[in-house]
Each structure stands twice: as C-alpha cells, then as structure tokens.
Amino acid sequence: MRLLSGFQAVQIGPGAAAAVCGRILADVGAQVTCIGANSGTPLLAFLNHAKPAAQDPQAALASAQLIVREGAHPDLTAGPYSRQALRRINPAAALVTLSPYGETGPRTAEPASDLTLFYASGLARLLTGQVDDLAEAPLRAVGEQSAFIGGLAAACAGMHAALGHQPGALIDVSLHEALATMAMTELTRAGLSAKSWERKRVADGNGATVTILPASDGYTAISPREEKQWSSWLTAMGSPDWGADARFVPKANRVKNWDALHALMSQWSRQHDKQWIADTAQAAHVPSFPLREVSEHLDTPQMRHRRYYRALHLNGKTVQAPGAPFGLHISAAAGAKPRAGAGALPLSGIRVLDFSWVIAGPTATRYLAAMGAEVIKVEAPGKGDPGRGSALHTVLGQAKKAIVLDLKKPEAVELARALAAQCDLLIENFATGVMDRLGLGADALKALNPGLIYISASGMGRSGPGAHAVAYGTLLQCYAGFAGLNRHPGKAPRVGFAWLDPMCALMLAFIAAAALWQRQREGGVARVDFSMIEAMLWTMAEPLLAAQCDAPPQPMGNASAHDAPHGAWRCAGEDDWLSLAVCNQAQWRALCGIVPGLSTMAVFDLDQRRGAARAIDAALAAWAAPQAAANAARSLVDAGIPAAALARSADLVSSAHLAARNFWEQHGTGVLPGLPWRASFGRVSGPAPALGEHTDAVLRNVLGLSPARIAALRASGVIG
Numbered sequence: 001m002r003l004l005s006g007f008q009a010v011q012i013g014p015g016a017a018a019a020v021c022g023r024i025l026a027d028v029g030a031q032v033t034c035i036g037a038n039s040g041t042p043l044l045a046f047l048n049h050a051k052p053a054a055q056d057p058q059a060a061l062a063s064a065q066l067i068v069r070e071g072a073h074p075d076l077t078a079g080p081y082s083r084q085a086l087r088r089i090n091p092a093a094a095l096v097t098l099s100p101y102g103e104t105g106p107r108t109a110e111p112a113s114d115l116t117l118f119y120a121s122g123l124a125r126l127l128t129g130q131v132d133d134l135a136e137a138p139l140r141a142v143g144e145q146s147a148f149i150g151g152l153a154a155a156c157a158g159m160h161a162a163l164g165h166q167p168g169a170l171i172d173v174s175l176h177e178a179l180a181t182m183a184m185t186e187l188t189r190a191g192l193s194a195k196s197w198e199r200k201r202v203a204d205g206n207g208a209t210v211t212i213l214p215a216s217d218g219y220t221a222i223s224p225r226e227e228k229q230w231s232s233w234l235t236a237m238g239s240p241d242w243g244a245d246a247r248f249v250p251k252a253n254r255v256k257n258w259d260a261l262h263a264l265m266s267q268w269s270r271q272h273d274k275q276w277i278a279d280t281a282q283a284a285h286v287p288s289f290p291l292r293e294v295s296e297h298l299d300t301p302q303m304r305h306r307r308y309y310r311a312l313h314l315n316g317k318t319v320q321a322p323g324a325p326f327g328l329h330i331s332a333a334a335g336a337k338p339r340a341g342a343g344a345l346p347l348s349g350i351r352v353l354d355f356s357w358v359i360a361g362p363t364a365t366r367y368l369a370a371m372g373a374e375v376i377k378v379e380a381p382g383k384g385d386p387g388r389g390s391a392l393h394t395v396l397g398q399a400k401k402a403i404v405l406d407l408k409k410p411e412a413v414e415l416a417r418a419l420a421a422q423c424d425l426l427i428e429n430f431a432t433g434v435m436d437r438l439g440l441g442a443d444a445l446k447a448l449n450p451g452l453i454y455i456s457a458s459g460m461g462r463s464g465p466g467a468h469a470v471a472y473g474t475l476l477q478c479y480a481g482f483a484g485l486n487r488h489p490g491k492a493p494r495v496g497f498a499w500l501d502p503m504c505a506l507m508l509a510f511i512a513a514a515a516l517w518q519r520q521r522e523g524g525v526a527r528v529d530f531s532m533i534e535a536m537l538w539t540m541a542e543p544l545l546a547a548q549c550d551a552p553p554q555p556m557g558n559a560s561a562h563d564a565p566h567g568a569w570r571c572a573g574e575d576d577w578l579s580l581a582v583c584n585q586a587q588w589r590a591l592c593g594i595v596p597g598l599s600t601m602a603v604f605d606l607d608q609r610r611g612a613a614r615a616i617d618a619a620l621a622a623w624a625a626p627q628a629a630a631n632a633a634r635s636l637v638d639a640g641i642p643a644a645a646l647a648r649s650a651d652l653v654s655s656a657h658l659a660a661r662n663f664w665e666q667h668g669t670g671v672l673p674g675l676p677w678r679a680s681f682g683r684v685s686g687p688a689p690a691l692g693e694h695t696d697a698v699l700r701n702v703l704g705l706s707p708a709r710i711a712a713l714r715a716s717g718v719i720g
Helices: 016-027 042-047 057-063 083-089 114-121 145-163 175-193 227-236 251-256 258-269 274-283 301-306 360-370 392-396 410-420 434-438 442-448 473-480 500-522 532-539 541-549 585-594 596-601 606-611 613-624 629-638 649-653 656-660 695-701 707-715
Strands: 008-012 031-035 066-070 094-099 170-174 211-215 218-222 288-290 310-314 317-321 328-332 351-355 374-379 401-404 425-428 453-458 524-531 566-570 577-581 643-645 664-667 670-673
Touching: 008 016, 008 057, 016 031, 016 042, 016 066, 016 094, 016 145, 031 057, 042 310, 042 541, 057 083, 066 083, 066 145, 083 094, 094 145, 114 145, 114 175, 114 566, 114 577, 114 643, 145 170, 145 175, 145 500, 170 175, 175 392, 175 500, 175 649, 175 664, 175 670, 211 258, 211 274, 218 274, 218 473, 227 251, 227 274, 251 258, 274 288, 288 473, 301 532, 310 541, 317 541, 351 360, 351 410, 360 374, 360 392, 360 425, 360 500, 374 410, 392 670, 401 695, 410 442, 425 500, 434 442, 442 453, 453 500, 473 500, 473 532, 500 524, 500 532, 524 532, 532 541, 566 613, 577 629, 585 596, 585 629, 596 613, 606 613, 613 629, 629 643, 695 707
Parallel strands: 008 031, 008 066, 066 094, 094 170, 351 374, 351 425, 374 401, 425 453, 453 524
Antiparallel strands: 211 218, 218 288, 310 317, 328 524, 566 577, 577 643, 664 670
C-alpha cells in the first residue's frame, strides 16, 4: 500500500521547484504527470524520474486533484496554462502556483535566480554564520536550494489544500518568502524589535553551543551546549588542566573567552581523526559528528540498513539517487473511528498531540495549527520547550493549546495515553527509545487508538546502527556535507544557521497531510519514521549525483557551473552587497550596456566570459563599489537581469512587496512573519500559549475530568 495511491497530480513547467514538489508527491505514491518538464541536467533527471509526460494534457488536468504550476509573470496570468485557463479545465482541483516573488506585489515581475533569491530573502547573510571579515561575500547554499524549499512549501500547502473542503483552493508560493521563512528566529526578532542579526562575529559566534574543530583528516562538529555535556566533553578530551580554568567556567565565560578556548580544543583535536573524535564524544553522550564529503554517505551501514537509495540511470551509468526520508509503514485501521475534517480549513476537526520540541517539530505543528488542526502541545514542568527562551515561541506556538504533564509520573503517562486515544495524529522528536520506555510508543498506542497516525522525527531514523546517536540539526548539516560545501574555496567550514530544522518541518507537515489523506480516502494508518539526515541528503541530490557522475563536488562560493558572471560584489555600505546572475546572451548584452568596463565584451559567449572572469569581476567590482546596493540592483532588474541587494531581516519587515502580500501580521507594537505560502482559504492565527495555559481546559473538554480530579492531579504534581 502506497501512502498516496490513487492521488493524481499534474506538474506544469520546466522549473526545478515544481519538479521538487512533484518528486516528493511521487515518492510517497502519487501519480504525477508532467507537462513541459525538463530532464536536461542530472538534478532535473532525478526530480522528474518515473513521472510520465502527459499524452493528453487536457485529460490529465481534468482528472487531477492537485495541479502545480511554476512560472513567472506574465506567464501566470496568460497562456494555455494560466490560472484562469486551468480553472476552466478543472475548477475543483487545488492549484499551486510557484514563482520567484509570488503572483502579486510590486516585485512579481522581477527576474530572479537561486543566487539572487538567497540575497533578496536575507538567507545569504545567515547561511554560514558570523564571519571575522565582512569582505567575505555572503553565500547561497549548494544544490539549487531555493527550488527545494519552494517545492517543499508547495507540496506541503498543496497536500493540505487537497484535503480541504473548499474545491478549487488556490495556493500562491513565492520562492522568496519560502526562503525567508527558513530564518524564523531572525524574522521574529526583526518583526518585534526592528533589529537585524549582524554578520560580523561577536564573541563566540554561538560556538559555545555548536562548533567545528580541526581533525587530523578533516573536521568534526561538536555541541556540548549544556553544562553536563561540557563536563562530559572535558572528560572525553582526557580532562585537560585548562578545563578548570575560570575563563571557561561557566558557559558565559566560555562565550567571553571563546577564541582562547577554541584554540586549546583545536590543539587536542588535531591529534585525532574526525571519526574517532565523534565516536568518543557520542560515547560520552555529547552530540558530535564528523564533517563528511557527500559521497561518504553513499555506502554506510545506516543507509544500507534503511535501504535509502534508489537506482537511477544517468548518461548510460547507474547511480544511487536519494530515496524518501519517511520510513513509512501503513496498516489497515481495523476498529478505527477517525473523525473526518469539517470546516473551512483543511484540518478543521483534526486533533494533534504534539510531543515535539525546539524547532523542526514545533514548526511543523505550527503549520498544522495554521491549517485548522487542534494542536495540543505537551510540555514538561519548569521551563517547557526551549523555544520559550526566545521570541521563537511567539510564532511557533501560535494557535496551539499548551498543557504540562510530568511524564516521570505514571499518572501523567496515563493522561497522555488517554489523550492519544482521542487524537488523529501524534508527532514526537524525542531521542530514540524514550517514547517506548514511557509506554507511549507507536505499538502501545495503536492498541488504544488504531486510527492514530504516529510520526517520529529523529536525526538518523528509529532503526539501524546509528539510531541512538545524539543529534541536532546543525550537526547533521555538517555530517551530510552541507557545511563543507557552503563556503568559499580555501575557507574553513562553519556551522551556519539551523537550516535543516525548518526544512524538515515542511516535510513533516507534508507527510502529516498525506497520511490524513490516505486514512480518510483509503483507510490506511501511517507510521512515519522520519530521518533528518535522509531529508538533508534528499535536498542535496545535485552534489550527491555529481559525486558519482563527475568530479567530487568542491566548494564554489557563489560561482555557477552553468552561468557567468554569477556572484556578488560589495557596494558602498559597510556590509552592502549586490548579487547578479547572467543566464543568457541577452542578459549579458544588457549588462555590458550598463557597466562601462564591460562595453567591449558584449559579443562574448559563455566560454569567453569564463575565460575573461578576472577582467569581468574587476569591472563589476569597480562599478558596484561606489553605489548603493539597492540602486545598482534596480538598474539591473529594470534591464531584465536577475539581481538583488543583500537584505537584512529589518529590510523584510519594511518591504513594500511583503506588505502588499500581507506576509506580516500585527502583534502588539511589532509584527510576526506569516507562512511560506498564501492560501485562498486563509489560516488560523492566535496567540502563543503560556506554559500549561490550557491544561485544565484540555483535561476537562477532551477527557471529561472533573474540576476536583484536575485539582488533585495538580496537587500531586502530575500536571502543571
């Protein structure tokens, strides 16, 4: 049984973002038919593999439940596959449109590329973390990630729309907004305080939380972020004398004296190989992974155990391509009585028991709450979810119900089991084995509620020799090869911001909607064993395939294997940058007409431009240096050249384009960021709850407990 067996989708256009959306749908069983797809590169060949071209486009569109259309203005409003034309063919299907800046707003007609979208969204400022020298250009991520993030947002929103009760729902996905929402912490801070994160390194640059150490054969990432973990890490390093130095105790002092501390740790780490350091740290329960080349993941015991890869034929060669990261098992819902959703929003009537914490899980359940689900967030007594320690909870907690259960007490576990019996879906991201030991594992709860969709998220997956590794998203970015490739040639790798967690959140919210569709339409109940490392590798398909087809991928900075010139140049401000990408001869001629130093090169073809790279770079640097980045970008965009100034988070808060698209929502004296899509059916919004704010109401309304019983549970410390 496939999760989306019987689900029909049509993918329109040659773009990679629509192909990503179609790929994730096909990976869980949907029948995806293509109109105008392109398989001319290894990445596109992977994304469009086993998705047949429509022999009769009109018939395919007429029978589709979801139509995904990628294009740019004016294509979205004209032609045979415009929104209006598609609506005439199939007025009932959910329609998702993908474009660089969305269907509406002042920037909707602007040309864009992966690089310029990273700059316009502000992600280029954040990707690799803080730098010591602002002369180092901000970076885009390896592997056409704007297409992956936009495509996943489209799949997530489109799957929810297909669940809904409003035929003909419209979803507008802007790649610019989808990228911007990856940095939810920074957007929230800017929206509430008008302050932007600075790229120049201050103190440790968050190194005391997670850092990279040099090894004898590469690098290893470690994250001894808690005092207990730091103590264990010192023991793992052989209890060095400097470990008792007052400069490094407590954590605040480690932050203050980070440069000295990192140098001391590096002296030790250079004596050992990267895998030994990681294994030694993990044995001490300190999260750590070696920085691997992406090709090192092609044959590992963990991936073999989970049968992750699939065979793909490229250019006469059989290669290993990423598989789906969901670890799906589907069973018949014997005895189940699932509630069908009812209401204006896709998940109206659906109840979710949320045991997730930090970023990935809470972001996913934020999407579920926004789509109408009743999300009951379970937290421990004391401080609750670590997200409450920052403004992040203000966004991720929106429209959820918060309860406090002390799961160390048997009575609290029984309450959790009783709640699970009344829910449609459970999501958790505890360490492997925790839920089972509590009696809250999938098998234990299936007996109580045969219709319960159970989603587990973990670093390596719940099975295999790596299942018990202690992992954080930032460490897995290093382990996968992402951090190693996202750097300028010759620069040491940096951890960067938490990219993997928000990306996984889109996948988790997607698979939740797909599982609900299966249960409602076909009666199957999904058990999802989600692996974050597999999700990371899925989105790194381009370098993974390149490692098998060509030379091993190397850090390229902002350069492109396909286009030139392609990069960023510093402008007049302290950290102001202009990005541009020339993708064809017409754009090159237009650029030569704007930049005086290029006027004699207008006849150059791509090979000639590559050969003259130094001269072109010098001419662009001289032209950009005295200008404001926004002005330089505007002159290029008006000439049809993809370009963008480097955005700060505060620039997004004041953006007329995002204001026109109602991206921001008023919150007190500030604003909060919205979802990575605009939907015709809207979204649920509401304040983030205080810790345990809804404990009494949930126990009373869902479980029918009396006020006296609730008071007794509180008095005994079972609830908070």
